[in-house]
Amino acid sequence: MNRRMLAALAVVTLALPPLLPERHLATYVLLGLAATVTAGVSMLMGYAGQVSLGQAAFYAIGGYAAGLLTVHGVPTVAGLLAAPVVAALAAVLLGAPLLRLRGHHLAFATLALQLILLSLLGQGDWAGGAIGLQGIPQLPVGGDLGYAYLIWVVLAVVLVICRNVVASRAGRGLRASATSEIAAAANGVAIARYRLAVFALSAAFAGLAGGIYAFYLGYLAPGSFPILLSIEFVVMAVVGGIGTIAGPVVGATVIVLLVQALNTLGTQPGMPGYAPSVLSYAVYALLLVATVLYLPRGIVPAVLDGARVRRGRPSIWGK
Amino acid sequence: MTAGAALTVSGVSRAFGGVYAVRDVGLSVAPGELRAVIGPNGAGKSTLFALIGGQLAPDAGTVHLDDQRIDRLPAHRRARLGIGVVFQAARVFPGMTALENVMVGAHATTRAGFTAAALRLPAHRREEREIRDRAAECLHRTGIEDWADRPAEELPLGQQRALQLARALCGRPRLLLLDEPASGLRAAERDRLATLIEDLRGSGLTILLVEHDVAFVMRLADRVTVLDLGRTIADGTAAEVRADPRVVTAYLGTGVPA
Numbered sequence: 001m002n003r004r005m006l007a008a009l010a011v012v013t014l015a016l017p018p019l020l021p022e023r024h025l026a027t028y029v030l031l032g033l034a035a036t037v038t039a040g041v042s043m044l045m046g047y048a049g050q051v052s053l054g055q056a057a058f059y060a061i062g063g064y065a066a067g068l069l070t071v072h073g074v075p076t077v078a079g080l081l082a083a084p085v086v087a088a089l090a091a092v093l094l095g096a097p098l099l100r101l102r103g104h105h106l107a108f109a110t111l112a113l114q115l116i117l118l119s120l121l122g123q124g125d126w127a128g129g130a131i132g133l134q135g136i137p138q139l140p141v142g143g144d145l146g147y148a149y150l151i152w153v154v155l156a157v158v159l160v161i162c163r164n165v166v167a168s169r170a171g172r173g174l175r176a177s178a179t180s181e182i183a184a185a186a187n188g189v190a191i192a193r194y195r196l197a198v199f200a201l202s203a204a205f206a207g208l209a210g211g212i213y214a215f216y217l218g219y220l221a222p223g224s225f226p227i228l229l230s231i232e233f234v235v236m237a238v239v240g241g242i243g244t245i246a247g248p249v250v251g252a253t254v255i256v257l258l259v260q261a262l263n264t265l266g267t268q269p270g271m272p273g274y275a276p277s278v279l280s281y282a283v284y285a286l287l288l289v290a291t292v293l294y295l296p297r298g299i300v301p302a303v304l305d306g307a308r309v310r311r312g313r314p315s316i317w318g319k
Numbered sequence: 320m321t322a323g324a325a326l327t328v329s330g331v332s333r334a335f336g337g338v339y340a341v342r343d344v345g346l347s348v349a350p351g352e353l354r355a356v357i358g359p360n361g362a363g364k365s366t367l368f369a370l371i372g373g374q375l376a377p378d379a380g381t382v383h384l385d386d387q388r389i390d391r392l393p394a395h396r397r398a399r400l401g402i403g404v405v406f407q408a409a410r411v412f413p414g415m416t417a418l419e420n421v422m423v424g425a426h427a428t429t430r431a432g433f434t435a436a437a438l439r440l441p442a443h444r445r446e447e448r449e450i451r452d453r454a455a456e457c458l459h460r461t462g463i464e465d466w467a468d469r470p471a472e473e474l475p476l477g478q479q480r481a482l483q484l485a486r487a488l489c490g491r492p493r494l495l496l497l498d499e500p501a502s503g504l505r506a507a508e509r510d511r512l513a514t515l516i517e518d519l520r521g522s523g524l525t526i527l528l529v530e531h532d533v534a535f536v537m538r539l540a541d542r543v544t545v546l547d548l549g550r551t552i553a554d555g556t557a558a559e560v561r562a563d564p565r566v567v568t569a570y571l572g573t574g575v576p577a
Contacts (some may be wrong), residue, residue, distance in 0.1 A: 168436030
């Protein structure tokens with residue numbers, strides 16, 4: 001992906017919000033939030049070789065951190081800044097013992113974390129219980145249009161951070177340990193610490209998105225963070241292309257737009273009441289199967305490979 | 320540990336499933352020395368290598384680098400203390416260019432972390448430049464600078480070996496461990512490697528060379544340690560070892576030593 005294409009895409013993306021009807025503006029915001037979370041999932045899967053099946057838990061932790069703090073009088077900006085920090089701390093506490101282990105321990109632990117968190121939030125009066133946390137103040141961004149720009153600026157910053165990390169000493173250490181742990185360690189790469197850092201970074205992205213989500217909606221409920229949401233982030237990462245910078249945006253866009261289309265279809269008159277949810281489940285499944293079968297590395301690497309026959313120098317957009 | 324030695328291995332044992340791969344092995348390598356460890360297949364050479372490099376921990380015994388005990392430290396800590404490793408298998412990092420592979424080697428002596436990288440702090444940029452320059456220099460030194468921008472897995476075996484060596488050198492080691500660096504190389508490559516190793520020793524680097532190829536070793540090593548069935552059976556100069564009857568029977572067979 002060259003600079004001109006990137007600039008064109010950015011211009012289109014930024015020109016879009018004022019033209020969108022309110023209903024679609026909400027989709028635009030949620031898409032930006034999803035892409036931000038997915039950027040972290042993609043880093044985690046692509047560079048730490050770990051899957052998080054509970055990334056929505058960090059999304060929720062960020063949301064509730066921001067929501068609870070501001071409901072109790074903390075300024076909104078401070079609440080927003082606290083969201084990624086609290087989520088990252090939670091990730092460090094959970095990840096420190098788990099990342100030393102191999103395999104899918106982290107996947108199960110994150111899944112368990114989310115289930116525990118959901119039941120805690122559902123029971124806890126301090127968090128509004130099952131009804132949810134009401135009356136979260138607004139960020140001073142000037143309405144929905146402001147949120148649309150805020151989240152896409154945040155997404156841009158997150159993608160720049162990803163790119164910077166990947167193309168750095170730490171990124172090289174991670175990429176090296178993804179292919180040979182023995183050789184990476186022999187070269188001084190502290191693999192467990194690096195993986196923990198990526199996990200914390202991915203949680204921080206999710207927490208930040210969760211914080212914005214809390215202010216944007218103005219209320220939070222455990223039901224907003226189902227396990228399916230976590231699965232959705234993983235599917236977005238896989239479909240877009242794991243370990244690529246542009247992949248999360250592409251994956252999130254494809255999934256969100258498809259789900260929207262199917263929702264519209266499912267809520268047509270004459271459709272049974274369960275149609276929307278069945279359709280969206282079916283789409284995740286079909287997309288995942290189709291991606292794994294036909295584009296095992298995801299959309300972005302496939303497109304890049306088609307455009308640019310390998311020339312020695314790997315593009316950070318594709319790698 | 321032996322006073323003044325760069326590397327001291329003492330009483331080291333390691334068993335796998337009740338069978339000793341290395342049993343009560345000791346050796347001490349002086350600073351700037353080129354020590355070879357030889358022995359027939361299954362003698363325990365690669366196990367000893369891994370015990371020093373940190374890929375394995377010993378069941379008993381100690382390993383000291385200078386006067387610091389390292390046998391319980393994980394491999395990445397040992398790398399930071401100045402141990403550079405070249406594995407026998409071509410353990411390059413596929414999907415990364417040769418230059419990037421060598422840049423990974425600089426990990427042991429550089430510091431920039433995630434925060435500095437994410438924010439592109441000036442200190443990080445300075446360090447990146449330094450790492451890149453150093454890596455390019457190491458590629459040049461090992462004679463593979465023409466491959467710098469190629470994906471590592473595309474390099475021929477000889478160049479992959481050189482790449483590993485360049486990567487180890489990029490960490491500016493005090494002690495360089497080489498595991499059968501000459502195996503699988505053609506004669507010309509072997510000569511070039513020998514010249515390079517001599518050159519490295521000439522620059523004051525302490526080198527431990529684990530090797531199956533006796534001719535290659537005898538030409539290079541200051542001293543030779545001979546292992547057989549996990550034990551040390553001889554230790555001395557190339558000439559002494561060659562004349563040792565135990566070595567002749569255990570390793571070189573009854574024929575004329577190479």
